[in-house]
Amino acid sequence: MENSRPAHRRPSPTPHDLRVWRDFVETGARIRSLLGARLQAESGVSAGDYSVMLALSEAPGKRMRSSELAETVGWERSRLSHHLGRMEKRGLVSRAPSAADSRGAEVTLTAEGASRFRVASVAHLRAVQELFVEAFEPPSEADLDAVEATTLALRRHLDKI
Numbered sequence: 001m002e003n004s005r006p007a008h009r010r011p012s013p014t015p016h017d018l019r020v021w022r023d024f025v026e027t028g029a030r031i032r033s034l035l036g037a038r039l040q041a042e043s044g045v046s047a048g049d050y051s052v053m054l055a056l057s058e059a060p061g062k063r064m065r066s067s068e069l070a071e072t073v074g075w076e077r078s079r080l081s082h083h084l085g086r087m088e089k090r091g092l093v094s095r096a097p098s099a100a101d102s103r104g105a106e107v108t109l110t111a112e113g114a115s116r117f118r119v120a121s122v123a124h125l126r127a128v129q130e131l132f133v134e135a136f137e138p139p140s141e142a143d144l145d146a147v148e149a150t151t152l153a154l155r156r157h158l159d160k161i
Contacts, residue, residue: 031131031132032047034127034131035047035124035127035128035131038123038124038127039120039123039124039127042120042123043116043119043120043122043123043124044116045116045117045119045120048083049083049087049092049116049120050117050120050124051073052069052073052080052083052084052087052093052107053092053093053109053113053114053116053117053120054117055069055072055073056069056093056107056108056109056113057109057114057117061108062108062109062114063106063107063108063109064106064107065098065101065104065105065106065107066080066081066084066095066104066105066106066107067104069107084107087113090112091110091112091113092109092110092112092113092116093107093108093109093110093113094107094108094110095107095108096108
């Protein structure tokens with residue numbers, strides 16, 4: 001027997017909703033593009049390299065299992081594996097079988113990688129200041145608090161999905 005009640009439908013986004021969404025996505029993409037280009041130009045480190053080195057620099061012993069690293073940087077394992085291969089050839093990271101689990105690998109930030117990360121961090125932080133923080137001129141704690149509140153609301157929502 002067919003249900004005679006109409007299915008509950010979520011409302012479609014309004015034109016205003018879609019404009020705000022598109023502005024949000026395009027602005028985020030532009031910031032990431034500018035940050036990545038400056039990082040590469042000023043330090044010779046790609047945005048992907050920087051993400052990997054940041055995660056490793058914050059890990060105990062500057063090492064992580066590759067599966068944990070993939071989750072931390074938000075990449076699929078195959079993408080990470082290919083990227084790590086390129087970083088390994090440049091001496092930024094090393095990979096070795098995991099001592100705890102022979103099926104996995106541990107990735108370690110090398111001394112060269114740590115040195116390049118420090119140089120890249122100077123360029124990256126300067127670009128973050130110029131491209132993001134200085135957008136809120138005059139400096140306003142309230143503006144940054146509003147961005148933080150929006151980001152937290154989005155993260156909480158996404159964590160439920």
